[in-house]
Amino acid sequence: MLHAKLHGKLRYDAEGNAKLLEDGLTSTVFERLAYLPDHQLIAILFDPSLWPLHPPASGLPASVGSIAFWPLWTWPKATAPAVTRRSTEPDLVIEFDDRILIIEAKRHDETLSQYGDQLADEWWTARHKFADGRPISVLAVSGLRNPKRELEGLKRDTLNRLAALSHGEFDDRPETFDLGYASWRDLYLLIGKVLSHDRPEQNRLLEDIGSGLIRHGVRLTDPCWLGDMRKMPWSTLNNPFATGHFRRPDLPPLGFQGEMRTCSNFFLDGIFHDRF
Numbered sequence: 001m002l003h004a005k006l007h008g009k010l011r012y013d014a015e016g017n018a019k020l021l022e023d024g025l026t027s028t029v030f031e032r033l034a035y036l037p038d039h040q041l042i043a044i045l046f047d048p049s050l051w052p053l054h055p056p057a058s059g060l061p062a063s064v065g066s067i068a069f070w071p072l073w074t075w076p077k078a079t080a081p082a083v084t085r086r087s088t089e090p091d092l093v094i095e096f097d098d099r100i101l102i103i104e105a106k107r108h109d110e111t112l113s114q115y116g117d118q119l120a121d122e123w124w125t126a127r128h129k130f131a132d133g134r135p136i137s138v139l140a141v142s143g144l145r146n147p148k149r150e151l152e153g154l155k156r157d158t159l160n161r162l163a164a165l166s167h168g169e170f171d172d173r174p175e176t177f178d179l180g181y182a183s184w185r186d187l188y189l190l191i192g193k194v195l196s197h198d199r200p201e202q203n204r205l206l207e208d209i210g211s212g213l214i215r216h217g218v219r220l221t222d223p224c225w226l227g228d229m230r231k232m233p234w235s236t237l238n239n240p241f242a243t244g245h246f247r248r249p250d251l252p253p254l255g256f257q258g259e260m261r262t263c264s265n266f267f268l269d270g271i272f273h274d275r276f
Contacts, residue, residue: 025184026091026105026141027069028212032205033191038064043194045094045101045139050190051180052148053155056137061096068093076128088125100126100136106143109183109218112150114143116157123158123177124165137178147181155179184218 033041042061073088092103102122106113119138126136138158144150159177182190188210195202210220 023070023091025107025212025216025218026103028216029184029187029209030092030103030105031069032209034067035205036195036202038062040194040196042096044187044191047190047194049186050139050182051178053151053180054178056099056135056178056180059098061098063097065095065097067095073125073129076125088121090122090126093126095130096134099134100130102126102136102138103141104138105141107216109142109185110145111143112145114140114154116154116159117161119154119179120158120161120165124162135178137180139180139182141182141187142184144181144183147183151179151181154181184213185220188213188218188220 033044036044041064046056046060048055069092070089071093073090075086075088090102091105094101094103102119104114104119104122119140123136123138130136140154144154155177158179162177191209192206195206197203213220
């Protein structure tokens with residue numbers, strides 16, 4: 001959570017412990033991705049699965065430029081007079097050789113916390129800041145309950161806000177605005193596909209990201225239902241290390257506060273564990 005600390009984003013409880021909030025989660029994941037070779041970072045962020053509505057500009061970037069966490073941008077003057085805000089602060093902005101990518105991350109998967117007004121304000125400010133004509137895309141991470149159903153509505157709300165900000169200059173054609181989405185879990189799985197598993201340092205990086213997500217309460221595998229347990233032999237349920245179907249990677253020790261457990265967490269050494 002280095003960048004969260006450097007930018008004053010960490011919050012602490014009464015005992016001085018850092019709270020596990022969205023800025024710390026954003027920093028934990030993306031500051032590690034920033035160390036990847038350009039071609040791997042590009043392959044992750046522009047994988048077609050993250051852009052189901054409309055793919056970004058044709059082709060892929062050739063190189064990665066600057067990566068800025070929580071840049072504070074002055075609000076452009078050429079804006080509708082009803083807007084009184086003075087600045088915007090995206091979570092992450094990555095400059096590529098041929099485009100700009102804004103990343104807005106939220107804390108929880110399967111909750112509604114992405115809003116079109118915020119995405120539009122960040123895009124609109126970026127358009128005035130980067131006046132070289134490079135297209136600007138927005139990747140929303142987490143914050144939708146049902147992405148297949150809600151992503152189109154989020155894009156529509158964003159376009160409506162942009163039309164108001166631009167005095168009608170920005171039209172609402174779908175191809176004029178690229179919006180992608182990934183849950184934390186899907187992003188983690190995609191990272192695992194792109195990394196080279198014959199390289200120990202990339203395996204360690206993936207382990208760090210997985211551990212960070214779990215510590216923030218992100219479930220990395222499908223939930224285990226009682227109906228599933230009834231179909232499994234006792235020998236499998238009794239050994240959490242015998243199957244990857246229920247086992248989460250980098251599972252914290254039993255009793256970790258805030259742990260979201262799958263069924264295999266309850267059976268260890270032949271003993272049923274039910275403690276928090």
